[in-house]
Amino acid sequence: MEDNDLKWKTLSSEYLFKDQWLTARKDRCERKDGKIIDPYYVMEYPEWVTAVAITEENKVLLVKQYRHALGEVSIEIPGGCVDDTDDNFEDAIRRELLEETGFxxxxxxxxxxxxxxxxxxxxxxxxxxxxxxKKIQEQDLDPNEEIEILELTFDELIQLVEEKRIIQAMHVTTIMYALMYLDKIEFKR
Known part of the structure; x- marks a missing residue:
C-alpha cells in the first residue's frame, strides 16, 4: 500500500478555540475506502525547537523551571516556540538559547x-x-519565565537521564540523539 492510500481527505474544519499558543479544531475526514471520521480533534501549536547546548568548557547547559500543568519543577534542555521573526529553525534555537541562557x-x-x-x-x-x-549576555526571559541555569558534565547529564529525573519526553529524545551524535553513547541491540 502506498503512503497516499493511507492519507485522509479533510472535508471540513471548524475552529473551536484560537489563541497565541494553542488552537483546537474539529475536522470531518474521509478515508480512501469512503469511511467518514467525524469528529477528529486536532491541537495546533507553533513549531518547537530545543537543543543540547555545550559550552566552550564542555559543560552541558540545562534549565530548571516550574511547569504549572504538572505542578512540578522540571529539569530540561533549553528551547521553545519558533517565532514569526525567526527566518528558520536554526535561527529560532539560537534565539531561544541566547534568551534562556545568555550563551x-x-x-x-x-x-x-x-x-x-x-x-x-x-x-x-x-x-x-x-x-x-560562550556567555555573552544575561538572560532575556519572557515575563512568565523564571529559569535557573545548570552547567553539568556529560556524566552528570547521563546520570540524570538514567535516574529518570528529566521527565520531558521530547527533551529526553533530543538528549539521546545528541549523545549518539557526539559519540557519548552507543545504541546497543
Missing part, C-alpha cells in the same frame, strides 16, 4: 524532528546540538 554558540547542528503526539498535535519539535557556547 551564543559557534555551531549548531540539526538532529532531525520529532512529534509529541502525531495523532492529535499538528506541530513538530526540531532538535539540535549547539557547540562552543
Amino acid at each position: 551564543a554558540f559557534a555551531s549548531v547542528h540539526s538532529l532531525g524532528r520529532i512529534s509529541a503526539n502525531p495523532s492529535t498535535n499538528s506541530n513538530l519539535m526540531h532538535m539540535f546540538v549547539a557547540i562552543g557556547g
